[in-house]
Amino acid sequence: MRYERPTTLKAAAQMLAKEKGQAFVLAGGTDLLVRLRTGFIEPDLVVDIKGVAGAKTIQKSASGFKIGAAVSGAELGEHAALKKAWPGVVEAANLIGSKQVQGRCTISGNLCNASPAADSVPALVAAGAKAVIVGPKGKRTVAVEEIPVGPGKTSLKKGEIIESIVLPARKPKSGDAYLRFIPRTEMDIAVVGCGVNVTLDGKGVVTKARVALGAVAPTVRLVPAAAKALIGTKMDKAALDAMAAACSAACSPIDDKRGTREFRIKVAGVLARRAALIARKRAGGR
Numbered sequence: 068m069r070y071e072r073p074t075t076l077k078a079a080a081q082m083l084a085k086e087k088g089q090a091f092v093l094a095g096g097t098d099l100l101v102r103l104r105t106g107f108i109e110p111d112l113v114v115d116i117k118g119v120a121g122a123k124t125i126q127k128s129a130s131g132f133k134i135g136a137a138v139s140g141a142e143l144g145e146h147a148a149l150k151k152a153w154p155g156v157v158e159a160a161n162l163i164g165s166k167q168v169q170g171r172c173t174i175s176g177n178l179c180n181a182s183p184a185a186d187s188v189p190a191l192v193a194a195g196a197k198a199v200i201v202g203p204k205g206k207r208t209v210a211v212e213e214i215p216v217g218p219g220k221t222s223l224k225k226g227e228i229i230e231s232i233v234l235p236a237r238k239p240k241s242g243d244a245y246l247r248f249i250p251r252t253e254m255d256i257a258v259v260g261c262g263v264n265v266t267l268d269g270k271g272v273v274t275k276a277r278v279a280l281g282a283v284a285p286t287v288r289l290v291p292a293a294a295k296a297l298i299g300t301k302m303d304k305a306a307l308d309a310m311a312a313a314c315s316a317a318c319s320p321i322d323d324k325r326g327t328r329e330f331r332i333k334v335a336g337v338l339a340r341r342a343a344l345i346a347r348k349r350a351g352g353r
């Protein structure tokens with residue numbers, strides 16, 4: 068196995084594109100190294116992107132935040148402006164693993180690992196985040212929800228690497244939240260996860276909303292019907308009931324030892340309701 072640590076993404080993309088065997092990007096390694104050490108993968112090439120210029124930075128601009136692909140969960144949690152603008156995204160990223168894992172794990176890695184239960188992904192999808200991709204054919208930008216296409220599978224082509232995740236600039240009176248259900252108090256995989264992002268007008272009426280669910284389908288699911296149920300309302304009981312019903316209807320989960328289908332469908336609605344109320348509070352609503 069070859070280990071490379073290039074200093075540009077262009078070089079990294081070329082290395083990955085040229086490799087005839089199994090090649091992987093290494094960000095934090097909290098998924099990749101576990102799979103390697105347990106024998107699930109036997110890479111011919113591992114390309115560490117932590118030495119790439121800009122990969123460890125969070126840039127704030129008028130158009131929002133650009134989060135480099137090697138920024139760790141802990142670094143996201145220490146960024147005051149990001150936390151203020153996108154508390155739901157940061158709380159989702161900070162739920163990943165333990166203190167040790169937080170020092171390494173990245174949201175790009177969480178996205179590219181393509182687990183349906185990835186914690187940061189529903190929050191990123193609700194936020195309308197975009198992934199900037201660098202590859203042998205240049206750069207392209209896609210909505211985050213277009214990256215995972217099934218458990219463990221992404222839409223990235225050979226040689227493509229996520230350079231950064233971009234969060235839009237925050238409109239006034241906006242808030243987001245992420246909640247997950249796990250059987251233990253920490254260090255567990257979401258049985259259901261839900262991210263909600265809302266913008267209110269001066270009277271507290273929802274003008275924009277995005278709702279996304281994790282762990283209830285093969286990929287994280289954006290639920291436009293749930294957003295529609297909130298828009299134009301002050302999130303009264305009827306609106307929240309309609310949103311919860313839309314979330315439950317959008318689920319096509321599996322049965323496993325951590326939760327039955329019925330349980331996941333029910334919990335999706337419950338979590339969405341709770342996350343929506345937190346998002347509204349953060350947006351300055353009642």
Ligand SMILES: Cc1cc2nc3c(=O)[nH]c(=O)nc-3n(C[C@H](O)[C@H](O)[C@H](O)COP(=O)(O)OP(=O)(O)OC[C@H]3O[C@@H](n4cnc5c(N)ncnc54)[C@H](O)[C@@H]3O)c2cc1C
Pocket residue numbers: 091092093094095096097098099100101116136162163164165168171172173174175176177178179180184185186187223227228229230254255256257
């Ligand atoms: C003890 C433990 C607890 C965990 N708890 C949670 C949890 O609570 N919630 C949760 O969601 N996850 C959890 N995880 C899984 C893991 O920590 C996360 O998925 C993490 O965000 C992965 O990020 P990483 O940077 O370490 O990815 P890596 O392991 O470096 O990479 C993961 C995959 O993505 C690819 N990749 C990484 N970066 C890029 C890029 N920029 N472009 C293209 N491909 C890329 C890699 O090739 C690899 O296939 C846990 C893991 C451990 C070991």
